[in-house]
Amino acid sequence: MSNKRANIYHNLATMLDAGLPILRALQTCASGLRGRYASTFEEIREKVKTGQELSTAMQAYPWLFAPLDRIVVQAGEQSGSLAESCAHLARWYEFIGRMKSIILSGLLLPLLLIHMAALVGPIPRFALGGLSLQEYLVEVFMILLFSLYIPCAIVLLILSLRPGKIGNRLIGSLPVVGPAVLSALFSFDSPLRRLFDAVLLHLPVLGKAVKQLCLSRFCRVFHILYDAGVPVLQTMELAAKIAGNAALYHQLIGGLEAARHGDPISAGFSPALPDDFRNLWQVGEETGDLDDVTGKLAEMTGFTAELYFEQLARWLPRLVYIYVCIIMITQIFAGFQAISSAGSGLISF
Numbered sequence: 001m002s003n004k005r006a007n008i009y010h011n012l013a014t015m016l017d018a019g020l021p022i023l024r025a026l027q028t029c030a031s032g033l034r035g036r037y038a039s040t041f042e043e044i045r046e047k048v049k050t051g052q053e054l055s056t057a058m059q060a061y062p063w064l065f066a067p068l069d070r071i072v073v074q075a076g077e078q079s080g081s082l083a084e085s086c087a088h089l090a091r092w093y094e095f096i097g098r099m100k101s102i103i104l105s106g107l108l109l110p111l112l113l114i115h116m117a118a119l120v121g122p123i124p125r126f127a128l129g130g131l132s133l134q135e136y137l138v139e140v141f142m143i144l145l146f147s148l149y150i151p152c153a154i155v156l157l158i159l160s161l162r163p164g165k166i167g168n169r170l171i172g173s174l175p176v177v178g179p180a181v182l183s184a185l186f187s188f189d190s191p192l193r194r195l196f197d198a199v200l201l202h203l204p205v206l207g208k209a210v211k212q213l214c215l216s217r218f219c220r221v222f223h224i225l226y227d228a229g230v231p232v233l234q235t236m237e238l239a240a241k242i243a244g245n246a247a248l249y250h251q252l253i254g255g256l257e258a259a260r261h262g263d264p265i266s267a268g269f270s271p272a273l274p275d276d277f278r279n280l281w282q283v284g285e286e287t288g289d290l291d292d293v294t295g296k297l298a299e300m301t302g303f304t305a306e307l308y309f310e311q312l313a314r315w316l317p318r319l320v321y322i323y324v325c326i327i328m329i330t331q332i333f334a335g336f337q338a339i340s341s342a343g344s345g346l347i348s349f
Contacts, residue, residue: 004037005064006093009086016083023049040064053077068092068217068242072224079228088224092217095302099213102309103316110316111148114323118143121330147323188246198247205315209308211248212301215277218243218252219298227291233259277301 008029015025023045030041040061047057055074058065069089076085118140126136201207222239226232236259240252251270258268266282277297284293 003093003097005069006090006097008033008037009090009093013083013086013090016086022054022082037064054082068221071238071242072221075225075228075230078230081228085224085228088220092220095216095306098306099309102306102313105313110321113321114148115144118147124332188241188249190246194246194250197245201245201247205308205312209305209312210245212305212308214243214245214248215274216298216302216305218248219294219301223291223294223298226294232265236265 011029011032012025015028016022020028026041026045026048030038030045033041044054044057044061047060048054053074055070055077058070058073072085072089073082076082121143122131122136122139125131126133131139201211218239221242222235225235225238230238233256236256237253240249240256243249243252251272254268254270255265256268259265264282264285266278266285269278269281280293280297280300281290284290287293
């Protein structure tokens with residue numbers, strides 16, 4: 001879906017930059033889409049035709065337009081730079097698409113191996129009567145659920161970086177756990193969500209990749225809104241929230257309090273943020289080029305995140321191979337125990 005959004009925003013940016021009116025640009029964009037996307041853009045065009053702002057019309061379709069999209073488009077409308085805002089969104093979703101491709105390409109073979117291990121491992125006990133068909137299927141499902149499906153879903157949802165989406169998906173898929181518990185865990189302002197995100201940031205490789213990705217998102221949003229003339233306090237608050245990580249939000253939000261007291265934003269940043277990030281931000285404030293510096297920081301942190309995700313994609317298959325070996329060894333011992341028990345039974349008989 002990231003690539004589709006990137007294409008949509010790229011086409012809109014190109015047409016608007018060429019001077020096409022917004023209604024014609026939306027119509028042309030809708031004609032190149034199919035199904036739900038095409039009907040959505042037709043409906044948006046009709047709403048804009050009646051006098052609604054594009055950002056207002058987008059609010060009715062949260063499945064397609066994230067809060068980031070609506071905020072950036074609204075800033076572009078207010079500053080008269082809607083084409084540039086769409087171009088920013090196109091580059092952002094191209095970046096997210098590359099991240100997902102890197103992770104998925106490294107997961108293909110490990111996914112196959114884990115499925116084979118989960119299916120083949122319990123077969124000896126099933127063949128010897130140690131497991132019924134139902135018990136065999138339940139064991140396979142539990143192995144796949146906790147060792148594969150849930151971790152992969154969390155990683156991919158983290159990459160989407162849409163606040164609340166992780167919690168909503170898990171609440172919908174695991175109702176037996178308790179919606180109230182999961183809502184408390186994944187609500188952005190919840191202490192449990194902050195703890196979860198803090199643990200995530202400290203995971204080897206993945207934590208560094210997610211932190212750089214969230215910083216890139218923060219800097220990109222700040223750059224777009226600040227360049228569009230949105231007041232710095234509002235820009236800081238929105239950008240920190242949209243960064244998508246509750247623990248990182250509390251590392252950044254001190255900059256908002258510093259700005260409210262008339263101090264530089266960098267003076268309120270947490271020391272837990274990378275030194276080069278805080279130093280470059282401070283340079284931007286001192287030179288008066290904060291808009292340019294935040295744009296460069298967005299590119300720099302995005303590039304670093306991409307490197308970490310590539311490193312993760314290289315190491316992930318090796319870790320999965322080790323995990324598959326552990327599964328097979330435990331299943332072999334369990335099968336050997338079942339065979340020994342069956343043999344003892346025959347001798348006794």
